[in-house]
Amino acid sequence: MPDFYKFARKILFRLDAETAHHLTLSGMVWANRLGLLGVLTGSGRRSHPVGSEIEVMGLSFPNRVGLAAGLDKAGIAVDAFGSLGFGHVEVGTVTPRPQPGNDQPRLFRLVEHEAIINRMGFNNPGVLALLDNLKKSRRRFRGILGINIGKNFDTPNEEALEDYLAGYQAVYGAADYxxxxxxxPNTKGLRDLQNVETCRTLILTLQAARDELAKRHGGKRTAIA
Structure with a gap:
């Protein structure tokens, strides 16, 4: 519905990019609950075409179109994105404890390139709040849900494994992967964890935790890095 888009764009572009982002997400949630999201976007309640399914990592995705982490950090709009036709939604990145992220402004429009510069820095409400949000936002979604986990910015890299393990254990029962x-690049020193030995230790630790968690939750959840 291009006319609605033009109208909404004029309003949203009067706001800074981050405020517009939060307002849009909240608006999507409420429009979806009222059954208006499909009307406003012209999407209806999307069904997945027969034959669009694909199996990856032992999971059956209803289609190949998914939402990457970073857009819905707090996990408030899963049903809304499902209504738009996404076959999988990845929420987060979420950390064990809430954190504000980098100083504002940290989200910038490049209007001429139709692009955004993101310097957010893992701002999120913490894993417990995200899980609580998912109880309300994932009532009708039938696609695949991924949860993206990270370490808190003030956790030294030497202790990062504890953050990842805590996050993994917390979200395991709610995630498909x-x-x-x-x-x-927005969390100082995070990429230093990509060295071979650190990655190997992290993967082995999460695999061991997965074996134990699978007994409690009835099935192994894939972990990807």
Whole structure:
């Protein structure tokens, strides 16, 4: 519905990029609950075409179109994105404890390139709040849910393994797969964790935890880095 888009864009572009982002997410959630999201976007309640399914990592995805982590950090809009037709939604990145992220402003529009510069820095409400949000935002979604986990910015790299393990254990029962974020350029020193020995230790630790968690939750969840 291009006319609605033009109208909404004029309003949202009067706001800074981060405020517009939060307002849009909240608006999507409420529009979806009222059954208006499909009307406003022209999407209806998307069904997945027959034959669009694909199996990856032992998981059956209803289609190949998914939402990457970073857009819905707090896990508030899973059903809404499902209504738009996404076959999988990855929420987060989420850390064990809440953290504000980098100083604002930290999200910048490049209007001429139709692009955004993101310097957010893992701002999120913490894993417990995210799990609580998912209880309300994942009632009708039938796709695959991924949860992206990271370490808190004030956790030294020497103790990062504890953060990842805590996050993995917390989200295991709610996720279809867990993504381990070691690549964000917006958290100082995070990419140092990509060295071979650190990655090997992290993977082996999460694998051991998965075997124990699978007994409690009835099935192994794939962890990807």
């Amino acid at each position: 867990v993504a381990v974020n070691l690549s964000s």
